[in-house]
Amino acid sequence: MVARVSRRGFLEGAAAFSAALWPALPARSAASMxxxxxxxxxxxxxxGMTPAEIRAYETLDYTVAVDRLLSxxxxxxxxxxxxxxxMGPAEVRRAQQTAEAERRDKPDGRKAEVVRPVQEQGRELKIWWIEEMLGTEQPLIERMVWFWHGHFTSSLQKVRYPAALYxxxxxxxxxxxxxYATLLKEVARDPAMxxxxxxxxxxxxxxxxNFGRELLELFTLGEGNYSEADIKAAARAFTGWSVNRETGQFVERGxxxxxxxxxxxxxxxRFGGEDILKILLAHPxxxxxxxxxxxxxxxxxxxDAAEIKRxxxxxxxxxxxxxxxLRALLLSASFRDPANRGSLIKSPxxxxxxxxxxxxxxxxxxxxIVRMLQGLGQVPFDPPNVKGWAGGEAWISTYTLLLRQQFLRRMVEATTVAPMEGGMAMSARPNRRADRRQQLPGDDSTMQMMEPPRPVEGRSLRNAGNEARLGPTLTGVDSATLVRTLLPRQPVDGLDANGTPGAVVASALLDTAYQLK
Structure with a gap:
């Protein structure tokens, strides 16, 4: 039985994890981290990281490891x-209009099934980025792309031109x-923005x-450090910065x-847009x-206020x-402080x-995967508003916590030796990132696993003693290493680290600590 965890209980438990750090392991050498x-x-x-990926870094000096990531x-x-x-926006618009015309009601009142370019391209764009996240050999780069996407938000719902988002x-x-100065200037001229x-x-x-307001509030100064008059002045300065409706390219209309x-x-x-950006970049x-x-x-x-200013x-x-x-952040005492391990909630x-x-x-x-992300409230190219995703504790509500637990239960059920009805036994396919760029044929049970489920409180796993079927990334790894790979801190809900590897993986995925990073 998986224990029911409320939002308050989850957050209070996460706050108390400072007393539940893993006991320190002996370093392999004096210089290794x-x-x-x-x-x-x-x-x-x-x-996410596999035991092998962690092993590749654990023997390195910490500074060397950070520099390797940044290289x-x-x-x-x-x-x-x-x-x-x-495709240019004019071509996309014409194709969309044609598709919409073909969707007119049939004699029986139903809509004709047609492929609408904007919706189909948007779906493919989301899948493309998920493939890149899974397939990249440079995960830090992709993490930063994701960070900038949340900082400089743009949405398919509003833009309706997927090529611009790409x-x-x-x-x-x-x-x-x-x-960042280059990035800010490019974003100001970016057609999607x-x-x-x-x-x-x-x-x-x-x-x-709109742009002037978000430029000041979200991209540069932050709320409370400018006036409404400053917003109006910025808006005037950027007038004439536009997009060619035929080509989709930036154009400045004098x-x-x-x-x-x-x-x-x-x-x-007599400021223009470039002048406004220069003034903002000079502001502390x-x-x-x-x-x-x-x-x-x-x-x-x-x-840490003092560290932020420095x-x-x-x-x-x-x-x-x-x-x-970023190097200074990763090398900082605060980042390396064990108390900060497992202190952040994973985004969907x-x-x-x-x-x-x-x-x-x-x-x-x-x-x-896109459907599941939608259920959890975070889909690439579909931020909720101009501020992006709030993150942090906002990821956990009574609904989303149950949905997260349901997703992880289904993952366990899909990888058990004796899966539930409708579950999927995991194939022993190599876990090379490049391999997962390939689209594999799936069956209905796989899709059922990935559908965003309705949250069900207190639902127990069938055959609670089932063991996860381990793929190549986890096969041959001892139980103690598996649990330390999956959990940033000691388990919250109780876990036998001396159990069989399959049982340890199944239990660790369902532990509250797995929600943290």
């Missing part, structure tokens, strides 16, 4: 791009560890304030730009905002170089993609 610290480093910088050479996605990324995603990957925040319709006679005098953050001039709060967000993402939910000062001094900042993407990776699961039909 050891298994648990290697696990912590990889858990924050990837989408990723490629800035391109490994997963082949969808075939439609060259190109924005490529921009985030190019500058994942690059330069201009469509999403209505910049393409902002003209001198009627400036739209006649639609407000060239008048503006006062912005105490400075006065911009660097502090980015450091605070990265701290929440990688370190803890309780930033890191932000260095960030500005470097000209907004991201890699040195981390939970699901990470589980698939560590278990070595084949991915028969990635649409099922």
């Amino acid at each position: 050891g298994f648990d610290e290697a696990r912590h480093l990889l858990s924050r910088t990837s989408f 990723a050479p490629s800035r391109e996605a490994a997963t082949p791009a969808p075939g439609w990324i060259g 190109r924005q995603n490529a921009l985030f990957r190019r500058e994942a560890l690059g330069n 201009l469509i999403y925040l209505d910049g393409m319709r902002s003209v001198a006679r009627q400036p739209n304030e 006649p639609q730009h407000d060239d008048g005098e503006k006062t912005f953050l105490g400075k006065t001039g 709060r911009t660097a502090e905002t980015i450091v605070e967000k990265l701290w929440h993402e990688f370190v803890s939910l309780k930033p 890191l932000a000062a260095d960030f500005r001094k470097s000209g907004y170089e991201i890699k040195p900042l 993407v981390e939970l699901i993609v990470g589980t698939v990776h560590v278990l070595g699961l084949p991915v028969p039909e990635k649409t099922g």
